[in-house]
Amino acid sequence: MAILELTNISKHFGAIQAVNDISLSLAAGEVVGLMGDNGAGKSTLVKMIAGNYRPSHGTMRMEDRELVMHKPVEARQHGIEIVHQDLALCNNLTAAANVFLGRELRLGLGPLKILDYAGMYKRAGQIFAELKSETRPRDLVKQMSGGQRQAVAIARTRLSNAKIVLMDEPTAAISVRQVAEVLNLIRLLRDQGIAVVLISHRMPDVFAVADRIIVLRRGRKVADKKIAKTSPEEVTGLITGAIEQV
Amino acid sequence: MSTTANTMAKTIEQKQQSWLSEKLNSQTFWVFIAVVFACLFLTFATDSFATTKNLYNITRNVTFVAIIALGMTLVIITGGIDLSVGSVLCLCSMVLGVTMHAGYGIEVGIAAAIATSLIVGAFHGVLIAYIGMPSFVVTLGTLSVARSLAMVASGNTVVFEFGPDHDLLLALGGGAWFFGIANPVLYMIVLALITGFVLRWTRFGRYVYAIGGNEHAARLTGVPVRPIKVAVYMISSLSAGIAGIIQTGWLGAITTNIGAGLELQVIAAAVIGGAALAGGVGTATGAIIGAALIEVIRNSLGLLGINAFWQGCFIGGAILLAVLFDRVRNFRQNDE
């Protein structure tokens, strides 16, 4: 059963047609690899699902209800989490503050609520341990390595019981060992029945975890195939345009 | 077993070290030390520094710059700047004065002044956050407009009669109701505590830092960037309005050139206190300490018999030293 269903979704920025008439569906417990050249529209597509952009045309349905979102907060309320391509981190804040950015834990009743520092440090620490990351919750993101920064961005998706996790190049800046950790995490999410969209330029990563591959070219969907029915060569051809469409 | 204990002891040690090094690395801390040393030096070098009267004057004089520096610090943390505060102070004072002069009570006068400041701040916020104009340009415009409006409102005359609540207004700004501490100092302390609390303990404060750190990231993660920016500019104007009300009570008269050039002192105070113009960094304590350093410099020049014309050099020097210190610290960190 489809958990998310996009029908004829388009997005244009002025004259730029970033996403053009894309339909796709996502099932629970499914990992979909989303591939395409630079500027193909991958980030724009997932940002619409994450409530950052509103589609210019088309409809989104989640669990058979129409999904209309104005803010990222609403997407999270629906159980949609995203790791942004540029990680969306504030260097001047601690790891824990970044993890909870936009949904801080607070204490107190009524209008005067204060930030629950202890609670956020504790929860962030637990998540980092789960992710087998050495990131410390109190450290400033400014001083962190690429892998630690990535862990902070990924930790955000673990705050709630997500149904859909969108990962926009989560393995772009990290070591081989950490890539393996991220891929393991994706499998773990899948086993929990979460639908995962993985955007990556790294063919081996996608072929290692994805059940299905969707290829975008210049804003259009040119392929949507089970992983068993395709090959890295074919996908490369589809990305570059050597193969028109399948 | 013992290795675990060892690592734990090490972690704790590291934590203490990092706390200490954090203090030693903070610009605010060193500026505070500078203020303390300057005060000690002046106490022994002059007869007139550590007198009740002089200390009373210093603490009171600090407040006007310090109160506005609190609001300015918020703006600077978000990565913006507010050049209009001196003129907004003048406009709000004038609104207060003209309203009370016309026979209205002090509540009406203060309400009108505060409303004026909030409207000006909201106007800035909307142009900056929703239309996307640079804060520098928007507030530079108001720097000119607000003072001009103050002249229009008063017919460019001096207002010194404040109607039925005249004495109350003067007592509010010029009195010392508790333990001989000048009233403005009390207002400053209360406002500093509120600002410090908001920055450290509320979600609003957290968002202010987040916007200064990475506005794009803040927006992507769902921080309501625009409303927060509007609020920040309103707070900045409000702090100028409050300072204007207090200063009117203290001076007992308003001319259309009060607060001229004040914005530079306020920004200097915030920056000396550790606020980074690039955004993301700054504290309420820093704003107060920065303002204190400026006032101590001013006061000491007078007491030491140094020509007042040198004042600008010393204040400018303090700004450069504080920021230079910050750079040196960054170099050190990058070396590690």
Ligand SMILES: Nc1ncnc2c1ncn2[C@@H]1O[C@H](COP(=O)(O)OP(=O)(O)OP(=O)(O)O)[C@@H](O)[C@H]1O
């Ligand atoms: N906010 C925006 N305003 C204007 N144009 C945009 C915006 N975001 C994306 N675009 C344009 O939309 C197109 C698709 O961009 P998008 O970021 O979705 O590509 P992508 O597939 O994620 O590429 P990459 O692999 O480089 O991350 C590009 O031409 C880009 O310039």
Ligand SMILES: [Mg+2]
């Ligand atoms: Mg992208």
